Amino acid sequence: MKQTIILDILILKKIALLTLISLFLSCNSSAQKTETKENKTFKVTKTEAEWKAQLTADQYHILREAGTERPFSSALNKNYEKGVYHCAGCNTPLYKSEHKFDSGTGWPSFDRVIEGNVAFSTDTKIGYTRNEEHCATCGGHLGHVFNDGPKETTGKRHCINGDALKFVPSED
Template sequence: MKKIMFLFTLSLLFSCNSSAQKKDKQEKETFPVTKTEAEWKEQLTDKQYYVLREAGTERPFSSPLNKNYEEGVYHCAACDTPLFESEHKFDSGTGWPSFDREIEGNVAFSTDYDIGYARTEEHCATCGGHLGHVFNDGPKETTGKRHCINGVALKFVPAEE
């Protein structure tokens, strides 16, 4: 009898599927700019593809944009949508370009659990490219937000003088 109860309990445990709690990777949002993976691979560098299309992260302190202090606007490297203004950039010391706010309407947000806890992920609202994450440890005198962005996902457009 104990063997039967054990087998029943074991089969019950393995038959329970918690897929309601899992993010369905096949279910993708649609964005105004859509391309096939082959088209993105042709357009983007390997590093850009890894970050923008596979939600990767570049090494900290590897982007020249981290220490860029010129006036201008940071655009999506995949579709050229303006995302962040230089006046909202600050040195967070993390090794990634950081901003205290986005250009409203041009950045989309979702929640990811990829490392075991909830983080707010940022995407380009036009093409869906992964940009980075937003945290609540930014400058308290402004928004309190730190948009931690992969530099390879950005293209800097200097202000016209």
Template sequence: MKNYILLFVFILSISCSSTAQKKTTNEKNTFPITKTEAEWKEQLTDEQYYVLREAGTERPFSSPLNKNYEKGIYHCAACNTPLFKSEHKFDSGSGWPSFDREIEGNVAFGTDTKIGYTRDEEHCATCGGHLGHMFNDGPKKTTGIRHCINGDALIFVPSK
């Protein structure tokens, strides 16, 4: 019986330290723009900080950018990097601004497992700010991808 208990404790310790249990983050990655948390808190609103720096999610249908149909570019709210073009935006019905493609090279991707299953997480490639997640249920006529992005992570710059 003692051997079974030792075996159980051993297996439990291995499974709890498995990489499958760890969240992949960008903490080890370096980005062209880096600031202290205090600097980010000073620069961003509370809502932007929650989304961009703490990987939070805004309430669905709360962002005015969700129903914005003007022509322009959506930039990172933290560092002003252009991320998405208005011509690639579509109404997914999800309650968050959705795009079928990103501006190539300006969005970085990672893995998020914090809610119990794996999702493709999106970050600004310049500052590492959390943007949202990518899903394979976008428009079939274009890319089939849905970039589900928090409006608080974005600043809209209209075309002139």
């Protein structure tokens, strides 16, 4: 009986110690927090109902819910016309056609953005860290940027969902 009580006390001490350790490790001080898309204010803001009324179901899923379209499903993936790619949500110019390249991934890819019109945040939704891109004007999710782009230019691959974009051809 005495041994059972001692074992119970040891088990309770271990549980208490593990609980304290897990609480200590899970604490998140304000110094550890970084700016995210969710705590930023954008110039263009709408209610979810307004976004749903304006966008197609696929555009809404990508721009407002950070979804991803199937690879090779966007007509803009193989678009080689001169022009500018705008945000499908608010019409902000985001990428120039001269910076588009065929990455072979199935999504429109660019080696650079139009400065000031694309914002970046950290995305850890799939178990590892990626650099997410979103429209700096409305906050719409665009895609992600990777460091495996053309080495002769920027080395960046801005992998963008075609449904997040609206192509505006040049007038020349």
